[in-house]
Every structure is written in C-alpha cells, then in structure tokens.
Amino acid sequence: MSNSSSLxxxxxxxxxxxxxxxxxxxxxxxxxxxxxxxxxxxxYPYAYQDLDLGASPPSSxxxxxxDVLGRDLLSRIxxxxxxxxxxxxxxxxVALIIGVSWGIIAGxxxxxxxxxxxxIVDVLxxxxxxxxxxxxxxxFGRNLWLLFLAIGAIEWLTMxxxxxxxxxxxxNQEFVLAAQAMGVSNFAMFKRHLLPNILxxxxxxxTLTIPQVMLLESFLSFLGLGIQPPMSSWGTLIKDGVESMExxxxxxxxxxxxxxxxxFSLNFFxxxxxxxxxxKTSE
Amino acid sequence: MLSIFFxxxxxxxxxLIAVASVTFFLVRLAPGGPFDAEKAVSEQxxxxxxxxxxxxxxxxxxxxxxMSGVLVGDFGPSFRFPGRSVTELIMTGLxxxxxxxxxxxxxxxxxxxxxxxTAALKRxxxxxxxxxxxxMIGICVPTFLLGPLLVLIFGINLELLPVSGWDQLPGDKxxxxxxxxxxxxxxxxxxxxxxxxxxxxxxxxxxxxxxxxTERMVxxxxxxxxxxxxxxxxxxxxxxxxxxxxxxxxxxxxxxGLGRFYVEAAFNRDYTMILGTTIFFSFMIVxxxxxxxxxxxxxxxxxxxx
Numbered sequence: 001m002s003n004s005s006s007l008x009x010x011x012x013x014x015x016x017x018x019x020x021x022x023x024x025x026x027x028x029x030x031x032x033x034x035x036x037x038x039x040x041x042x043x044y045p046y047a048y049q050d051l052d053l054g055a056s057p058p059s060s061x062x063x064x065x066x067d068v069l070g071r072d073l074l075s076r077i078x079x080x081x082x083x084x085x086x087x088x089x090x091x092x093x094v095a096l097i098i099g100v101s102w103g104i105i106a107g108x109x110x111x112x113x114x115x116x117x118x119x120i121v122d123v124l125x126x127x128x129x130x131x132x133x134x135x136x137x138x139x140f141g142r143n144l145w146l147l148f149l150a151i152g153a154i155e156w157l158t159m160x161x162x163x164x165x166x167x168x169x170x171x172n173q174e175f176v177l178a179a180q181a182m183g184v185s186n187f188a189m190f191k192r193h194l195l196p197n198i199l200x201x202x203x204x205x206x207t208l209t210i211p212q213v214m215l216l217e218s219f220l221s222f223l224g225l226g227i228q229p230p231m232s233s234w235g236t237l238i239k240d241g242v243e244s245m246e247x248x249x250x251x252x253x254x255x256x257x258x259x260x261x262x263x264f265s266l267n268f269f270x271x272x273x274x275x276x277x278x279x280k281t282s283e
Numbered sequence: 284m285l286s287i288f289f290x291x292x293x294x295x296x297x298x299l300i301a302v303a304s305v306t307f308f309l310v311r312l313a314p315g316g317p318f319d320a321e322k323a324v325s326e327q328x329x330x331x332x333x334x335x336x337x338x339x340x341x342x343x344x345x346x347x348x349x350m351s352g353v354l355v356g357d358f359g360p361s362f363r364f365p366g367r368s369v370t371e372l373i374m375t376g377l378x379x380x381x382x383x384x385x386x387x388x389x390x391x392x393x394x395x396x397x398x399x400x401t402a403a404l405k406r407x408x409x410x411x412x413x414x415x416x417x418x419m420i421g422i423c424v425p426t427f428l429l430g431p432l433l434v435l436i437f438g439i440n441l442e443l444l445p446v447s448g449w450d451q452l453p454g455d456k457x458x459x460x461x462x463x464x465x466x467x468x469x470x471x472x473x474x475x476x477x478x479x480x481x482x483x484x485x486x487x488x489x490x491x492x493x494x495x496x497t498e499r500m501v502x503x504x505x506x507x508x509x510x511x512x513x514x515x516x517x518x519x520x521x522x523x524x525x526x527x528x529x530x531x532x533x534x535x536x537x538x539x540g541l542g543r544f545y546v547e548a549a550f551n552r553d554y555t556m557i558l559g560t561t562i563f564f565s566f567m568i569v570x571x572x573x574x575x576x577x578x579x580x581x582x583x584x585x586x587x588x589x
Contacts, residue, residue: 131545132306
C-alpha cells in the first residue's frame with residue numbers, strides 16, 4: 001500500500017504546482033459550496049416575483065439585477081447551480097458505472113467477448129446520439145431522471161475504451177495471475193485487483209466528462225427540451241437571457257459568465273489532474 | 284484497402300437498419316396517438332384520420348410499409364403540415380443547413396489549421412500561447428452563448444451585421460457561420476498543433492531539412508500531410524456535432540433549415556417528421572464517418588497497402 005499512496009501523494013504535489021488546475025479547483029469548491037447552501041444564502045426564494053419591479057439592472061438590493069418577472073437573478077443563478085451541477089455529477093456517475101463495467105469485462109475476458117463488445121462501442125460512436133436524446137425527451141416527457149439517464153447513457157463510450165485499454169495492460173501482470181491462481185472470483189478480481197489500479201485514468205476522464213454533460217444538459221434546456229420551469233438550470237437561464245437580451249443584457253451576461261467560468265474550471269482541473277497522474281502525457 | 288472499404292460499408296447497412304427500426308418502434312411506443320393534442324374531434328373523424336395515415340393496420344405491417352418507403356426515400360406524410368410529405372420538408376431545409384455547414388466548416392478549417400500549424404511551428408512563443416488560449420475559450424463557450432453574444436455585439440450594439448435571417452439581407456450569413464464554426468476551429472487548432480508537433484520531431488523531417496529544402500517546402504509538402512491526419516479523422520464526428528450545432532444556430536438566427544424543422548417537430552410532436560429526420564440524420568452521419576475514416580486511411584501511407 002505504501003507504494004500506491006506515494007503515487008497519489010506525488011500526483012497531489014504535481015497538481016498543487018499547476019496554478020490553472022489549483023484555481024480551477026478553488027473556484028469549483030466555492031461554487032459547489034454556494035450551490036449546496038443556496039437555500040440559506042440566496043437573498044430571495046428562486047420563484048419569488050416582484051412584478052411591480054420587473055426587469056431591473058444590478059442594484060444594491062438585487063446584486064445581479066432582476067428578470068422580467070422581477071425575480072432576483074443572483075438567487076436564480078445559485079439555485080440553477082444546484083440543478084446544473086447535479087446533472088453533471090449524476091449523469092457522469094451513470095456514464096462511469098456503465099463505461100467502467102463494460103470496459104473491465106471486455107478487457108478482462110478478451111477474445112470474442114472483447115471484439116463483440118468493442119465493436120458495439122465503435123458502432124454506437126458513429127450515431128447521432130443528441131438526436132436520440134431529443135427523441136426520448138419528446139416521447140417520454142421531459143423528466144429530470146430520464147435526462148440524467150439518457151445523458152449518462154451516451155457518455156460512457158469513451159470511458160469504456162479507456163478502461164478496456166488499461167485492463168489489457170494489467171491483466172498479464174503477476175499480481176493478476178497470482179490472484180487467478182488463488183481462485184479469486186471474477187467479481188472480486190474486478191473490485192479488489194483491477195479497479196484500484198485504474199482509478200487514476202477513471203478519475204481524470206470523469207472530471208473531463210462533467211463539463212461535457214453540463215454542456216449537453218444546457219444545450220437541451222436552451223432548446224426548451226431539458227429542465228422545465230419553474231425549475232431552472234443555467235441552460236434555461238441563458239435561454240431566458242437570450243429572449244430579452246436586447247433590453248436587459250445582464251440577464252444573458254451573468255448566467256453566461258457563471259457557466260463559462262465553471263466549464264473553464266472543470267476543464268483546467270481535469271487537464272491538471274491528467275498531467276499530475278500521468279506525467280508522460282504532459283509535454 | 285479496398286477490402287476495408289467494403290467491410291465498412293457492409294457494417295454500415297445493418298447499423299442503419301437497426302437505427303431506423305429502433306426509432307420506428309420508439310416513436311410508436313410514445314403514449315397517445317399523434318392526433319391526441321388536437322381539439323376534441325368526433326370518433327368518426329379520429330377513425331378517418333387513423334385510416335388515412337394507415338394507423339389501424341397491424342404494427343408489423345406498418346413497419347414493413349414504412350421501411351420499404353424509406354428505402355426509396357419516402358418518409359411518409361407529415362402529421363402537422365397536412366398535405367406535405369416529410370421528404371419534401373427535408374428537401375426544403377437541407378440546402379440551407381448544408382450551406383451553413385459548408386461555410387462553418389470552411390471557416391473552422393481555415394482558422395483552425397492556420398493557427399494550429401503556426402502554433403506548432405512557433406512553439407512556446409506568443410504565436411503559440413495566444414491562439415491556444417483562444418481555442419480554450421472556443422471549447423468552453425457553448426454555441427448557444429457565443430451566438431447571442433455575437434448578435435449582441437455586432438448586431439445590436441455596433442449595428443454592423445443583421446441579427447437574424449438567411450439569404451435576406453447582405454451579410455446575414457456571416458454571424459451564423461462564425462458561431463457554428465468557431466468551436467470547430469478551436470478543436471481543429473488543437474488537433475493540428477498536436478499532430479504537427481508529433482510529425483516535426485520525426486526523422487524524415489530532419490532529412491528533408493538536411494537536404495536543404497526551404498522551411499516552407501518542409502512544412503507544406505512533408506509535415507502537413509501526416510500532421511493533419513488527426514484533423515481528417517475528426518471531420519466525421521465534426522459533422523455530427525455541426526448537426527447538433529445547427530439546431531441551436533438555426534433557432535437563434537431563425538434560419539429555415541433542417542435543424543430548426545427538427546426542433547419544431549420535437550415541440551409539435553410531429554412524430555413522422557421526427558422519425559424521418561432522425562433516420563435521415565443518422566444516414567448522413569454514418570456516411571460522413573465512413574468517408575472521413577477512408578480518407579484518413581488513404582492519407583496515412585502506413586495503412587495504404589493493407
């Protein structure tokens with residue numbers, strides 16, 4: 001175990017030297033904290049309307065202004081963060097579960113099983129999944145959990161490929177052969193011996209999947225096919241902002257800025273994590 | 284080489300049939316009939332409607348009818364636009380979307396390759412850092428945010444370019460094409476930089492330089508052919524992405540293309556239109572992937588004699 005802990009502490013010290021990754025992590029930490037605490041720190045309830053006020057520019061009462069219905073934009077961005085980040089994490093978890101199991105099984109058993117499973121992945125790669133998600137949302141209604149599942153179900157492909165490649169390099173090493181000789185069950189092999197050794201690449205790719213998932217969700221919400229009112233994600237806020245940007249540009253700019261900064265932070269943190277865990281790939 | 288080509292095509296056929304079938308049954312699974320949203324109509328009218336659209340026939344018969352229609356490019360009638368067929372609607376929207384995609388792709392390739400190759404040649408200088416930082420922005424700012432921001436700046440504040448439409452005012456094609464192309468320019472810049480860096484370190488480049496070729500010859504004749512293979516492989520997936528982007532861009536700029544039709548059909552629950560466009564999109568994307576795979580194979584000398 002001392003060997004593996006030094007791998008992680010090495011990685012941590014490399015990560016801490018990467019300024020972009022550290023600032024990304026700090027911003028993400030602040031955002032997640034704010035999102036969790038939204039009900040306590042948001043200045044107004046997210047559906048609270050001040051119709052007399054209408055759309056007003058940023059002021060001391062409403063730091064980021066209000067929308068056409070007189071709802072406080074800061075509060076709505078904070079509550080939107082909950083939905084957007086939740087989609088990011090849950091859909092990524094779905095993708096992780098499918099992709100990791102698929103990759104481990106294909107890589108470990110090899111042969112026919114492997115070639116059939118990876119051929120399926122190749123074929124699915126070539127299909128326009130975004131269209132199928134829209135189709136699913138139209139047919140089965142705009143259900144939040146369905147959205148998580150559908151997005152997760154299309155993002156697992158790359159994960160499956162990465163995990164399979166890792167397992168292929170591991171499965172002929174002595175510790176795997178030793179475990180096989182001792183008669184370890186397949187499930188225990190996956191859980192105890194293979195998974196802990198590929199956690200690094202999984203963590204890296206998961207971090208880089210979250211922004212993709214969030215983009216996909218906001219894309220759907222922007223088209224009106226994702227999160228439905230009165231709930232709001234950053235995608236729906238941007239959609240509302242676009243509709244009234246000619247007169248009230250702050251309604252587009254602040255949600256857009258928040259969203260972009262989050263995506264930046266996630267990408268920088270993910271890149272930093274990759275470089276830290278696998279120094280070979282960084283030039 | 285030829286055998287790979289035929290294998291790929293042979294694989295594409297069952298995939299397309301599977302996609303069409305799954306989509307067909309998914310749409311039939313949808314709760315409620317296609318006319319449920321309409322004003323309450325008498326039972327007789329409903330019966331006649333179902334009769335006209337052949338919805339009373341057994342599902343298997345409907346399926347074979349539909350699939351044999353698809354084979355000859357007939358996607359059936361639209362449920363929401365009476366009297367117009369889905370094929371007709373696709374053909375109205377396709378040229379517009381196609382033109383938009385071509386312009387965006389040209390912009391993406393031009394900006395992307397130019398800045399990617401420059402960045403690789405001038406590694407670790409400002410000509411590397413600045414384009415690559417802009418590329419990071421291009422990847423992080425989603426199309427649906429970039430488009431409205433460009434409209435806000437160039438359309439509304441500076442009043443330089445029209446804010447919407449297609450082929451109506453001079454210059455109204457610029458903003459949509461830029462919006463759609465920018466993200467791909469960013470990806471292509473990163474890919475071509477990476478590909479070029481790898482190639483520029485290889486022995487045959489050193490040989491080319493050693494025999495006294497000009498730097499320009501080395502880059503254009505020797506390095507770019509191999510260095511840009513990642514870009515060529517990216518073109519197939521990029522078309523799929525362009526399609527999704529066209530949903531957004533055509534909605535923002537009110538462009539009467541296929542993407543907007545699709546989003547509208549999704550809203551109106553125009554099931555035949557959704558079904559037809561889904562199959563059509565899948566067909567196009569599978570074909571483009573095939574095409575870009577083959578092109579990448581052909582460009583790579585190592586795989587040419589397989």
